[in-house]
Amino acid sequence: MTDRKKVAIWLLTGVFLVIAMVVIGGITRLTHSGLSMVNWKPISGTIPPLNEAEWMAEFENYKTSPEYKIKNYHFTVEEFKSIFWWEYIHRLLGRVIGFVFLIPFLYFLFTKKLKDKRLLKNLVVIFFLGGLQGFIGWFMVKSGLVNDPNVSHFRLAIHFITALFLCCYILWIALKLLYPEKGFIGEKLKSFKTWTNIAIIITVIQIIYGAFVAGLKAGLIYGTFPKMGGDWIASEIPKRLDQIGILTFIEDSASVQFIHRWIAVVVVFAIVVLIWKAKKVSLKGIQFKLVTWLGIIVVFQFVLGVMTLLMKVPVTLGVLHQLGAVVLLITLVITRYFFRGKNKPFTV
Template sequence: MNKDNNKVIYWLLTGCVLIFIMVVVGGITRLTHSGLSMSNYKLISGTIPPMNETEWNEAFELYKQYPEYQKINYNFTLEDFKDIYFWEWLHRVIGRFIGVVFIIPFLYFLIRKQLTRPTIKKSLILMFLGGFQGFLGWFMVKSGLVDRPDVSHYRLAMHLTAAFITFAYTLWVALDLIYPNKKEVDLKFRNLIRLGLALLLLQIIYGAFVAGLDAGLLHNHWPLMNDGALIHESVYIEQSPIIKNFIEGKSGVQFVHRYLAYIVVGIIIFIWFRSKKIKKNKTQTNLINALLATVCIQFLLGVFTLLYRVPITLGILHQVVAFFLLGTMTFSLHRFSK
């Protein structure tokens, strides 16, 4: 029996696509403020939405017991509730579906002995990452069901970053099977891409901070934060000590996200220039060019998303291109690794 065959590769790539879809739906859920509409967690029965008017009223009455309804959406009708319920329900169903799509084929390949020992180990890591991601999702939602009608931006960042990392690792495992033979590479250049990947992950974390704090709804100017101001004065006066302004203050978090974007663009431009001095094959060349093009598109989307105060379409596009940027960076690192 051929191990690590094309079926295994398609299985892993299908997982990548599903994680991508889940992140997109998660972004819509966040931007439509739908994440707290399902205030209870039912792993199996929660897969089926309310099927009649009685069940819808029961779900709505449960929603009314929590801060989001009591402090913000107290004027919601049942129809309004159904709109926000849909996106959170869909987000959770996709998460469960990903679990099924991963576990059942994994057991099949395992029983049929179509996985090598290294791939089995990597698959078990993926299983852990998927389960942990599910836990973080509920851990995040739970933070918005106590006193404040919004989730913790720290927990949102953990949930989103875990999804990105799970995607990147799934892609990496698939690439290991697609490209089983690796050649000698320029270690300095590989480390440069590693640095770019680390900075990109930090930027993704700060993007989640911006989303969690709704920090994109202020300082809607560019290139300066306010007319004539490089950095808004509130960065220094929101909280003490000053460092808290850059992880909990809206102005400070937006400031870091803005100027970290310049650093990410700069490091990728440097990677592109540096690549001109090393020997590359066609795939590597295309990846580096795609990396440069994607980061430029992402930067422009970030600017327009800010200028237009985070409309849903631009907000989702900004997150989608961030996903493609991470995928391209991961692919590039893989092709320049030993």
């Protein structure tokens, strides 16, 4: 096995762990566990409470939070334990990811397997983004520990989108190691790069609005589709426009849900255009397979989103819907990678 392949496998392991982190983060949010740990202890926080005295001390810390005072004032220590563990696992996995990146990085560095200076710079960027993501996570949690026992939906969106950016950045570097050649040929395929870029941009906007929906708990209202109740546009949206103006599109629950619904349709349309173009030019190989998979994933994700809304966001569907967004974005990024050049066709 070549050194390039070893480094790529290491990076792909990191991609898988970041995705797992996103999934557990979704479970943590949907089980209302995210504010159970009111302190950020990067080192000492690795070890959970081990006896009843330590559990009571942790519980007393939780009692100082607005979530306990306003929502969970009736909780016993046993009920506290039920929400503690998901947040603990979420933070613990973050530490594991740090070690998974650090230890192999030092090994590759000292065994001189990282001779490419550009690759070395990219790895330094990954470490920076990973540390930044940890800080943003605490910055998000802190917003729910002041007065309102709900995290800021803006900070939630930043936390989610930076995690996905980190995931896609690592993936791109791994792909460059595994498939360094560039690959589309002919003028007729240039539009694939453009349409993939458009689809990525729209999907990112959709993901941001998905985080807004989650943070504002907007998925729990207007549980009908395609109409919002009996209207195509919820009646309260014009009223909110009069009250707060353009801010309604990022702060009002009904407006955010409305936008999230219809951007989903735009994402589906963009992928349909890619599939239509692929058939028109008789696209082949890995490029055709990826475009086909995009079609399957986007339909599955759209249906899953509708089901999640109709069923009032059960934990399982909510997590699967979040994971579907991650898979769709990653597949788009991989597709974009295989349309990045113009020297020769890929033979994968």
